[in-house]
Amino acid sequence: MVDYVADYLEEIEKRQVFPGVEPGYLRPLIADCAPQDPESFEDVFKDIEKIIMPGVTHWHSPYFFAYFPAASSFPALLADMLCGGIGCVGFSWAASPACTELETVMLDWLGKMVNLPEEFLAGKDGQGGGVIQGSASEATLIALLAARTKTIRQVQSEKPELTETEIMGRLVAYASDQAHSSVERAALIGAVKIKSVPSDDTFSVCGSALRKVLDEDKAAGLIPFFFCATLGTTPCCSFDKLLELGPICNKENIWMHIDAAYAGSAFICPEFRHLLNGVEFADSFNFNPHKWLLVNFDCSAMWVKKRSDLIGAFKLEPLYLQHHHQESGLVTDYRHWQIPLGRRFRSLKLWFVLRMYGVKGLQEHIRKVTGNCLLGYPVVGRQGEMSWLPTCSPWLLCTSQSTGNILKGAARLPHVRIVNTKLMIKPVGGGLDKHIRLSHQFEHLVLQDERFEICAEVVLGLVCFRLKGSNELNEALLKSINDAKKIHLVPCHLREKFVLRFAICSRTVESTHIKFAWQHISQLATDLLKTWEQNHHQQ
């Protein structure tokens, strides 16, 4: 099985990225019920290629550009084998001390890697700390529930005449109109109202937009209690303006949760850390190493400033779950931090990946080409200015060995400026990271084709693009792309526009795959436009 998995991942490029099966394909291929007698491993093993693989969407194929990346690496796979072998259910400290304590320390490691404020770290006696959730959806839900309990208790102490039901009926949560559907779902589960805050032209929520809805709702007698800010929205990877939003939330006593599910991994690179500025105002923060940090699903990292807020929302203690050390300040019982009771030993994956790659290795996985490349062309920065500083001005002065070539394509990019024949690069989107370099390579290719447009600023590894024209035209283009099954994409809506999302996903994706993908899309567009115009003429 080890060999099979290794071969599968090493030769995944040869497989068709999206399966050709129709719904219901599998049932006729297997028996109607479980066999009475045991079958051999060989018999089961043979059926993997026969029954399973034909229906697999290959998330780790370098031709997979859909959704967001799903992380995968051999160190994480090895750690998962150990996790399965130990097979503990670590819901409390006593149920497996190593499972609990490694998790606490790994979340501190990871928190330091993204330079989280001290308050979010557990340390030896901190009030905050981190936990591994199964998904960002659960992190959002947990944060919302903690905020709900905290607010209800507070309002009850201030206005004892209100019943819990009455308070619940007035609570209102907020998130960007670009936020992930899981935020709305969390509110639905928690039985509280939720309102969309309109994002601006860059699909970001700014302070004034939040201020406006808060004032209206407070005037109407509602009780704002929770705001979920998004860093790296799912449709187009936009960033809510934490530095404006945070102070408002703090002032209004609103729990601010930050969902950075995809983008968070990039914050381990100092040049992207500024996108997280404002986290100091948040109550909780979450990102998914299982998306972009080479840790296999599931591993969603969540931190809170006050662990007592989470625990307070849930703590119920039947005797069979109590243990001697429970009252010690050193002991964490993670079951109080999450929806399920049971939990696997997932911190092993973080431990293996962080050690076997090292911080530099992980930055390199994200960066790969370090500081000398823009859109595939070599770039030399002025001495001392090419070392990326986390909070400095975003503009750096560069010289290029082939400025002419760069200028042709790069001058149209939002992160490049030419001032007095000198090339200025903004590190954000500067094209110096692997996935991000590739996304800018793709962006560049799109921009060179007059038929297409870019629909949102490319900051990390996602490019939103479309044919200039109707939504129907773009829906037809996407259909022809996905029907051909050579690459796989999914769409989104930005305002009223139907947009194609091109996400850099695979650990092994290279520039050649990007070029292939673009040529393929471009050719399909040409074919489509030909038919489309003919039909249009006929009409």
Added chain:
Amino acid sequence: MVDYVADYLEEIEKRQVFPGVEPGYLRPLIADCAPQDPESFEDVFKDIEKIIMPGVTHWHSPYFFAYFPAASSFPALLADMLCGGIGCVGFSWAASPACTELETVMLDWLGKMVNLPEEFLAGKDGQGGGVIQGSASEATLIALLAARTKTIRQVQSEKPELTETEIMGRLVAYASDQAHSSVERAALIGAVKIKSVPSDDTFSVCGSALRKVLDEDKAAGLIPFFFCATLGTTPCCSFDKLLELGPICNKENIWMHIDAAYAGSAFICPEFRHLLNGVEFADSFNFNPHKWLLVNFDCSAMWVKKRSDLIGAFKLEPLYLQHHHQESGLVTDYRHWQIPLGRRFRSLKLWFVLRMYGVKGLQEHIRKVTGNCLLGYPVVGRQGEMSWLPTCSPWLLCTSQSTGNILKGAARLPHVRIVNTKLMIKPVGGGLDKHIRLSHQFEHLVLQDERFEICAEVVLGLVCFRLKGSNELNEALLKSINDAKKIHLVPCHLREKFVLRFAICSRTVESTHIKFAWQHISQLATDLLKTWEQNHHQQ
């Protein structure tokens, strides 16, 4: 790593079952932050024994008798390796058709193995079907949320003058006073009232008890909407009386969810299936193959009669999660059935385990000794009457080759009767299954010692026992057992009594381990009683 895991599991008996570490042991052993440069696999690997293992509670040790079993088997570990390798995130059909379709079919297989009514199966066009949740807690929560939405919609259509908040304020859920804490937690999350229904002398909820609270609450203007029945409660493995409770729930339009987290696996043996009679009245049913069916955590199987009830509680459809086949009746998008969005390919574990053990193999794992053994003594049943019938009278006539020996110990057991010198055995607790044989072996040993008492009927693999005497005495006994760290147990409360739970857990536990455990407990009790009486005399 494969070798390490295999060795670990094969030689686990040699390890101290409960770790000797104190809270905070791990942090000083490892670095303060992640290394900048990569470390070798060998370096990480060495640290497993040095840092991790000293803090591991060995759930698969044959000396582990705490909580309930955590399943583990090599077929499941192999399948998990494949799951990690494929590394898909199967939230929708399109995200990985094989992941979705295998799950649907495996849940049908498993449903047939426990003889679930047809309505719970997906089949080709059923309205019901199964899903793998992470834990029973999540299954309970999902069921409660679905019931909440369904009831609110219904009440709103009948009484449009009521607001959603008003309806929410009147909703009330119910569960046994013996139910798992996750039921109360589900109600807390869902922001609805929950009430305990008093269990009877056998720790089971009967129809009249539910009827009484329902009538009171309805008279007070509340809206009963959800009842969680438990088969195999966590404290003492008691069984709520489904055949009485089900019709009441159906008549009152109350969603009945059955939580059989631990006990459910036993229902694959026809002789235990009658414990599930009444499931036909339920709306949803859940048990954990990851507890007792050799499928590694996490794999909690849940079925519903109407999938539209689950989906209706949650469905939100952003464009990036839509796909072409969505409207087809054959297509299941499991993200609508669960709290998280993402999900691993967990059905592979079921597929490997069900095929490589076969139904008989799994029954044998549970049974091992088939039909000729009671408390270690051979028993011969009258021709034709030893084949266990699922719904027949629970009493079977037997003859024994060594009746004298059996009578001495067995006559005190609740599942044995002697009628006119003839031995009658009730298949439930008949001691004919492996884990259950071992639990009765332990029960028998306890009953032979006048200092101890059995606190609840032993039906499956759990024995609740205590020293006759005060709670303090039993707390001291448990402390001395767990301090010695040769075996590991956890306690529970039954009414006001502090009770020790002895759960048969490990896949490899044998009669010798049970004997050792009892001798150890018995010796510690002797030592304790000596000191205790001295102290008592001094006072």
